[in-house]
Amino acid sequence: MNVREKTMLLSPAWLLTAVITFVFGFSILIYLAVRTGTDQPPIPREVRAADGALLYTGEDILAGQHLFQKYGLMQYGTLFGHGAYLGPDFTAQYLHKSGEKALAYYSGQRLSPAEAAETVRREARTNAYDSGSSVLVFSPGQAAAYRQMLPFYREWFGPPETQQGLRRPHLKDPEDVRRITAYFSWAAWLSAAQRPGTDHSYTNNWPPDELAGNRPTPGALMWSVLSLVALLGGSGIILFISGRYQWLGWHAADEPPAGAGRAPEEVALTPSQRTVAWYFLVVAGLFLCQGLLGGINAHYHVERAGFYGLSLAEMLPYNLSRMWHVQLALFFVASSFLAMGIFMTPMVAGHEPRHQDKLALILLGALTVVVVGSMAGEAGSLKGLIPGEAWFWIGSQGWEYLDLGRLWQILLTAGMVIWLVILMRGMKERLKGEHPGNLPWLFIYSAISIPLFYAAGMLYGKNTSFVQTEFWRFWVVHLWVEDFLELFTTIMVAYVFVLLRVVRVRVATTIVYLDIILYSIGGVLGTMHHLYFSGTPEMHMAFGAFFSAMEVVPLLLLTYEAWNFMRLGARTGTSMLSTTGAMFPHKWAVMFLIAVGFWNFLGAGVFGFLINLPIVSYYEIGTQWTANHGHGAMMGVYGMLSLGFFMFVARYFLPLDKASNRAMGLAFWCTNLGLAWMLFVNLFPVGMIQLNKILATSYWQGREPEFFNQPLVRLFEWLRLPGDLLFILGILPVVYLALRMFANRKRPELPRIEA
Numbered sequence: 001m002n003v004r005e006k007t008m009l010l011s012p013a014w015l016l017t018a019v020i021t022f023v024f025g026f027s028i029l030i031y032l033a034v035r036t037g038t039d040q041p042p043i044p045r046e047v048r049a050a051d052g053a054l055l056y057t058g059e060d061i062l063a064g065q066h067l068f069q070k071y072g073l074m075q076y077g078t079l080f081g082h083g084a085y086l087g088p089d090f091t092a093q094y095l096h097k098s099g100e101k102a103l104a105y106y107s108g109q110r111l112s113p114a115e116a117a118e119t120v121r122r123e124a125r126t127n128a129y130d131s132g133s134s135v136l137v138f139s140p141g142q143a144a145a146y147r148q149m150l151p152f153y154r155e156w157f158g159p160p161e162t163q164q165g166l167r168r169p170h171l172k173d174p175e176d177v178r179r180i181t182a183y184f185s186w187a188a189w190l191s192a193a194q195r196p197g198t199d200h201s202y203t204n205n206w207p208p209d210e211l212a213g214n215r216p217t218p219g220a221l222m223w224s225v226l227s228l229v230a231l232l233g234g235s236g237i238i239l240f241i242s243g244r245y246q247w248l249g250w251h252a253a254d255e256p257p258a259g260a261g262r263a264p265e266e267v268a269l270t271p272s273q274r275t276v277a278w279y280f281l282v283v284a285g286l287f288l289c290q291g292l293l294g295g296i297n298a299h300y301h302v303e304r305a306g307f308y309g310l311s312l313a314e315m316l317p318y319n320l321s322r323m324w325h326v327q328l329a330l331f332f333v334a335s336s337f338l339a340m341g342i343f344m345t346p347m348v349a350g351h352e353p354r355h356q357d358k359l360a361l362i363l364l365g366a367l368t369v370v371v372v373g374s375m376a377g378e379a380g381s382l383k384g385l386i387p388g389e390a391w392f393w394i395g396s397q398g399w400e401y402l403d404l405g406r407l408w409q410i411l412l413t414a415g416m417v418i419w420l421v422i423l424m425r426g427m428k429e430r431l432k433g434e435h436p437g438n439l440p441w442l443f444i445y446s447a448i449s450i451p452l453f454y455a456a457g458m459l460y461g462k463n464t465s466f467v468q469t470e471f472w473r474f475w476v477v478h479l480w481v482e483d484f485l486e487l488f489t490t491i492m493v494a495y496v497f498v499l500l501r502v503v504r505v506r507v508a509t510t511i512v513y514l515d516i517i518l519y520s521i522g523g524v525l526g527t528m529h530h531l532y533f534s535g536t537p538e539m540h541m542a543f544g545a546f547f548s549a550m551e552v553v554p555l556l557l558l559t560y561e562a563w564n565f566m567r568l569g570a571r572t573g574t575s576m577l578s579t580t581g582a583m584f585p586h587k588w589a590v591m592f593l594i595a596v597g598f599w600n601f602l603g604a605g606v607f608g609f610l611i612n613l614p615i616v617s618y619y620e621i622g623t624q625w626t627a628n629h630g631h632g633a634m635m636g637v638y639g640m641l642s643l644g645f646f647m648f649v650a651r652y653f654l655p656l657d658k659a660s661n662r663a664m665g666l667a668f669w670c671t672n673l674g675l676a677w678m679l680f681v682n683l684f685p686v687g688m689i690q691l692n693k694i695l696a697t698s699y700w701q702g703r704e705p706e707f708f709n710q711p712l713v714r715l716f717e718w719l720r721l722p723g724d725l726l727f728i729l730g731i732l733p734v735v736y737l738a739l740r741m742f743a744n745r746k747r748p749e750l751p752r753i754e755a
Helices: 012-038 058-070 090-107 113-125 140-156 174-192 218-244 271-299 318-349 356-382 406-431 439-458 466-499 505-531 538-560 562-572 587-612 614-620 624-650 658-696 699-703 705-709 711-719 721-743
Strands: 046-049 054-057 135-138 396-399 402-404
Touching: 012 466, 012 505, 012 538, 046 174, 054 058, 054 140, 054 174, 058 174, 058 396, 090 113, 090 140, 090 174, 090 699, 113 140, 135 140, 140 174, 218 538, 218 614, 271 318, 271 356, 271 624, 271 721, 318 356, 318 402, 318 406, 318 439, 318 466, 318 624, 356 396, 356 402, 356 406, 402 406, 402 466, 406 439, 439 466, 439 505, 466 505, 466 587, 466 624, 505 538, 538 587, 538 614, 587 614, 587 624, 587 658, 614 658, 624 658, 624 721, 658 699, 658 711, 658 721, 699 705, 705 711, 711 721
Parallel strands: 046 135
Antiparallel strands: 046 054, 396 402
C-alpha cells in the first residue's frame, strides 16, 4: 500500500479523458449560470393597474420573499414546485385562485362564461411588462383579483385559533400580508406571462392550469423523448464496453484474502482515529433525532395539528420539524463522511503527524456549535424571535437543504476546510513522489471538492432573486451531494477493499476513473433537471433532461456489476464465515455497501429517472413521487453508506461478539426493510394517486392539503406506521454500538503495523 508509484498506474488516457469530461461539463454549466442571470424573469419596479393605481413595488416583492424565507414557508409548501409536499404550491394556488376571481370579475361585466374564460386566459398570457420603465401593468381583471387575494391571505395567515388543518405562520402585520401576497402574485404572473421571443411562459408554462392557458410545451415532450434515447443509447454503449473489456468493474485480487489482511483488533489505532469514536457518537445522536422527526412529519399527514391528541404543532410546527429533519439528514451524513476521512487517512498514509487528534477534536467542537446554533436559530426565525434582519445570518435562510443561517453556513464550510487540512497533513508524506493521477491524489482531489462545492451555496445573497438562488442552491443539493460525495464514496469504498486486500490497486483506480468520467458526463449537466420550471431559459431543460438520463447509466453499470460486487463481498466473508472458518469482522459493513448499490439503482436511478422526464415532472413535481425519490436516494444511498462507514470503523473498537454482531444485523435489516416499507407502501402509491388526481383535475387541486383527507390516501398514510417504527427501531442498535465504541475508545495500544 505504501509503495509510491512515480508513474501513473493506469494509462494517461484515463486522466486525460477525466479532465476533458470535467472541463466540458463545467464549461457549459458556467455558461448556463451566465444565462440564468441575463435571462431571469424581471422584478418590476412597480406593478400598476390599468387605471394607473399602484398595486405593489419591486421592494414589496423582495420583502415578500424575505418573509417567505424567514418563516420557513419552503418547508411548509412549495414555490415553483420546490419545497415541502404537505402544504400547497403557492405559485399554483395564487395562479388558480386569482384566475377564478378574475373570471368572476368579467362574468359580472356581462360576458358569457366562454368569453370571460377566454379573456382571463388571454390576459394571463399577455406580457405587459415594459422593460424601459420597469413597470408591469395588470389588466382590470388581474388587478381586481390581486385586491381580492389580499383578504384571502390575511385570513390564511391569520391567528392560529382561526386556522384549520396544518398550522401556518401568523402574520400579524397587514403590511407583511400585503408583501407576501405581492411575492406570490409576481410568481404567478411569470408562470403564465410569455417570455419575450418565445411562445411559452418564463417557467415553460408551469404549473398546468387551463384557466391560465398553461399546457406542456413542445420542448417538454421533445426533450423527454430525447432523454429516453440518451438512456437507451448510453446503456447500450456501457454494457457493450463492460462485456467487451473484462477488466472493467469489481474484480477480486488474484491472491486469496484469507490471511492477507489483519484482524481489526490487531491494528493499533492512532490518536486521531480514536477521536472518531466521539464523531460516531454524535452521528448516532443526529441519526436518532432525524428518524424521530421523520416519524413526526409523517404523522402530520394524518393529524395536522397534533400528535395523538397532543397539541404538538404549537411547540413544533410542521415547517420547523421538517426543516430540522432535512438539516439533520445532511449533518448526519456529513459528520459520518468527515469521520471516515479522518479514520482512513492514517491507513492510507501509513503514519500520522503529531497533533492530528487535537485538530480532529477542534473540528468536532466546531461541528457541534454549528448543529446546535443553526437549529436554535431556525426555531427562533420561524417563531419570529430574531429581531430585524439578523434572521438571515443566525436564523434561517429559508431555502430547502440550506435553511441554516449564513453565519452557520460559513462556519460549517470553515469546518470542512479544517477537515481538509487534517487529511492533507496526514497524506503529505504519502503524496511525495506519487504520480498526481494515482489513487492517493484522487483521494485528496475528492476531499477538496467537498468544502469547495458546498461553498457554492454562498454564491447568492439575501436579496438574490428566487431564480438565481435556485441555480446555486442546486449546486449543493445535486452537485455536492449526488456527484462529489458520490466520488468521495467511490474512493472510500475502493480503498476499503484495497486495505482488505481483496482488490488490486489498479482495479480500484480504474473504478474511480470510470466513476469520474460517467458522472462528469451525466451528473454535472444533469443538475439542470431541477430547474425545468424555475424561471430559467428552455435550454436548461434541454441540457437537464438529456444529461440527467445519462446519470442512470453509471447506476445501471453498478447493477450490472452487482453480482461481482456481492461475490467480492463473499470473498471477504459476507457469508459470515471466511475460508478459514473464522467470522469475518466487516460482514455488516459490506452488507451496507451492497444495500447502497441496491438503493443507488432503485432510489436514485429508477425513481429519479421516473420523475426527471420533463413531461412527467411537469405534472408530478412537488408530489409524493418527489419525496419517494428523495428518501430512496438520500437515505437509501448516503444514509446507508454512512451506516456502512460506521460499521467498518466500529469493528476497530469493538470485539467480534454476539451482541455487537446482532446489533449490526438488526440495524441493517430494520433500516432497509423500514425504508422499503416507507417507499412501496406509502410514498409511491400515494404519489400515484396524487398524479392521477392532477391529471384528472388540476395541479392546484392535487397539491392542496385537502388531497390528504381522502379516505384511500389516509389509509396509505396510516399503513406507513409499521415501516416508520421498524426504521426507528433500527436506529437504536446504532446508538448502542456508538455508546460501546465511545466506552472502548481507549482500548490498549498495540505495536503499529503499517497497513
